[in-house]
Amino acid sequence: MPELPEVETIARKLQLVLPGREIQSIEQLHPKTLHGTPEYLLGQTIKQVTRRAKIIIIHFDNNFSMIIHLKMTGQLIYLDKKIRVGGGHPTTDWVNQLPSKHTRTVIHFTDDSTLFFNDQRLFGWLKIMPTAELSVVFTLLAPDVIDEQVTPEYLASKLQKRSSTIKQLIMDNTIMAGLGNIYACDALNVARIHPQRPAKTLTLAEVTTLLAASKVVLQQGIELGGTTFDGKYVDIEGMAGQYQSVVRVYGREGMPCLNCGTPIKKIKVEGRGTYFCPQCQL
DNA sequence: GAGAGTGTTGTAAC
DNA sequence: GGTTACAACACTCT
Numbered sequence: 001m002p003e004l005p006e007v008e009t010i011a012r013k014l015q016l017v018l019p020g021r022e023i024q025s026i027e028q029l030h031p032k033t034l035h036g037t038p039e040y041l042l043g044q045t046i047k048q049v050t051r052r053a054k055i056i057i058i059h060f061d062n063n064f065s066m067i068i069h070l071k072m073t074g075q076l077i078y079l080d081k082k083i084r085v086g087g088g089h090p091t092t093d094w095v096n097q098l099p100s101k102h103t104r105t106v107i108h109f110t111d112d113s114t115l116f117f118n119d120q121r122l123f124g125w126l127k128i129m130p131t132a133e134l135s136v137v138f139t140l141l142a143p144d145v146i147d148e149q150v151t152p153e154y155l156a157s158k159l160q161k162r163s164s165t166i167k168q169l170i171m172d173n174t175i176m177a178g179l180g181n182i183y184a185c186d187a188l189n190v191a192r193i194h195p196q197r198p199a200k201t202l203t204l205a206e207v208t209t210l211l212a213a214s215k216v217v218l219q220q221g222i223e224l225g226g227t228t229f230d231g232k233y234v235d236i237e238g239m240a241g242q243y244q245s246v247v248r249v250y251g252r253e254g255m256p257c258l259n260c261g262t263p264i265k266k267i268k269v270e271g272r273g274t275y276f277c278p279q280c281q282l
Numbered sequence: 283g284a285g286a287g288t289g290t291t292g293t294a295a296c
Numbered sequence: 297g298g299t300t301a302c303a304a305c306a307c308t309c310t
Contacts, residue, residue: 001290002289003290054290069291071291072288072290073288123291124290173290180289181289227289229288229289230288232288232289233289250289272288273287
């Protein structure tokens with residue numbers, strides 16, 4: 001479920017609490033989730049936590065790193081009974097009852113704090129690898145949507161000969177990284193572009209508007225701490241995001257378009273549920 | 283109870 | 297190379 005804003009929110013909060021902590025042990029509760037050799041990280045101290053695309057990177061002192069992808073249902077919950085990150089927010093009860101049946105990996109730190117990786121559907125993963133090899137992973141990924149490198153001209157050049165739908169291509173990691181289904185739907189609504197337009201039919205002006213809209217919705221998503229439907233996405237304290245309170249179209253079938261009041265329609269685009277306004281998205 | 287739906291992405295076939 | 301369908305999996309909703 002998490003898209004760029006959700007992953008960014010998690011990475012920022014981890015960066016507040018993890019640097020300086022030393023790994024005591026790593027518990028594997030499911031064989032599918034953890035890749036690489038956990039022993040390389042035992043006794044090692046966390047230097048920094050960053051994000052690239054929808055991947056979280058935990059950098060260690062010994063030039064190893066752990067990279068984490070949450071895929072659809074992954075969660076990272078940090079539990080330190082002595083410290084609260086969020087400035088007074090109460091931790092939800094279930095957080096205090098971890099591990100749950102969906103906890104796949106548990107990282108114990110020497111100060112008795114704990115990082116839980118929960119993942120209902122088992123698509124997500126953690127990988128331990130030499131920091132020097134990170135670039136190999138990331139060279140295959142296009143720059144983030146909110147990166148300055150992604151300009152209207154860059155995006156237009158990637159789209160100009162493509163017959164696929166514009167919605168599919170703005171979610172394509174090899175073109176630009178960060179938009180998933182929710183923010184892609186919203187960006188298209190803000191830009192007033194129909195999700196099923198063949199990409200090559202967009203004018204440079206439309207690409208410019210769409211890219212600006214994409215950056216705006218992702219930025220707003222980050223400011224609001226991500227999007228939470230059904231309590232599935234939560235931050236490292238188990239707290240929900242707030243973007244859903246301002247969402248333009250995603251999940252709003254039958255409700256009025258915020259631009260023109262027309263009821264939002266739901267269709268399928270390349271197999272994904274897609275919401276748009278039939279009146280103002282052409 | 284069967285079947286479709288879910289916020290991701292990699293792969294394989296055409 | 298681009299496009300498309302489907303697979304990985306567990307759970308909820310119709």
